[in-house]
Amino acid sequence: MSETYEEQEAQGMRTPTCLLGGAGITDRVAHGHDVDRFVEIGSLTKVLTGTVLARLAAEGAVGFDTPLEDCLDEVPCGTGITLRHLAEHTSGLPRLPAGPPGPPDDPYLPFTEAALRESLRGLDRLTAGRVGEREYSNLGYAVLGSALTAVTGRSYQELVDRHVLAPLGLEAGAVTAGPPEGRRLVPRDPFGRPRPLWTLTGPVLPAGGLWSTCRTLAYVLVALLVERRLGEPAPSWQRGPSIRWHDGATRGSSVLAAAYDDGRWILLHRLGGLARTERLATRVLAATGRA
Numbered sequence: 001m002s003e004t005y006e007e008q009e010a011q012g013m014r015t016p017t018c019l020l021g022g023a024g025i026t027d028r029v030a031h032g033h034d035v036d037r038f039v040e041i042g043s044l045t046k047v048l049t050g051t052v053l054a055r056l057a058a059e060g061a062v063g064f065d066t067p068l069e070d071c072l073d074e075v076p077c078g079t080g081i082t083l084r085h086l087a088e089h090t091s092g093l094p095r096l097p098a099g100p101p102g103p104p105d106d107p108y109l110p111f112t113e114a115a116l117r118e119s120l121r122g123l124d125r126l127t128a129g130r131v132g133e134r135e136y137s138n139l140g141y142a143v144l145g146s147a148l149t150a151v152t153g154r155s156y157q158e159l160v161d162r163h164v165l166a167p168l169g170l171e172a173g174a175v176t177a178g179p180p181e182g183r184r185l186v187p188r189d190p191f192g193r194p195r196p197l198w199t200l201t202g203p204v205l206p207a208g209g210l211w212s213t214c215r216t217l218a219y220v221l222v223a224l225l226v227e228r229r230l231g232e233p234a235p236s237w238q239r240g241p242s243i244r245w246h247d248g249a250t251r252g253s254s255v256l257a258a259a260y261d262d263g264r265w266i267l268l269h270r271l272g273g274l275a276r277t278e279r280l281a282t283r284v285l286a287a288t289g290r291a
Helices: 005-010 042-059 083-087 113-121 138-152 156-168 214-226 274-287
Strands: 017-022 028-030 038-040 211-213 238-240 243-249 254-260 265-270
Touching: 017 214, 017 274, 042 083, 042 138, 042 156, 042 214, 042 243, 042 254, 083 138, 113 138, 138 156, 156 214, 211 214, 214 254, 214 265, 243 274, 254 274, 265 274
Parallel strands: none
Antiparallel strands: 017 028, 017 265, 038 211, 238 243, 243 254, 254 265
């Protein structure tokens, strides 16, 4: 935990890395990373989903406290779950979808639209805890995304484009589930071949399936957390003393985004595991005197 960024580099940990930040953080792009190529952002997708909810609530299309059964016909009455519960991970739903597990190299493959509908019909029995208790849930965000698309009649991509990207002056598809193949940056094996990716384009998309360039992602981070251009940050962000943050990881990528209340911020993306990404981000923040 004591190594600096430079010491870690000297030890040969040469994972493609993109580090962007403000107020005392030096930008670094190393070992083949590229700020203008699309990378998987994993669970940082949840921030976009939560922002869509916040924007729809501000418009009056739904409310944070709208019961889930008012949005999705399949959901039994009386679950007590609201859209706020889903956004804050307090719905009581388990972390992962129910049903047969997927293969180790693609755990979300069986989570199809049909599987989601089956889960919704049994939602009153599909709990890992009581409503109001915190249980981080990818399933909960899949359900939230489904609720928002059902209420609006728009696809998830359309909601992100309309309620997040457009108000921030970004083009539709600047954050997307389907970037052009030629603009993707993906992990590779020792022979230079692309490694297989998880299937995140189905109903789990609102929980972790978006891609973005680091340049765009940094712009969104600053706009949402530092400049507060869309108002109070969505409840999707994790909170600590004077800081909001969220991380994300897929099979081959990891990311951490954070901003302090005083305006300092960091975005770190690596083609590698989340644990090292979090440790490196902590070290960089410590060097600014704010970790």
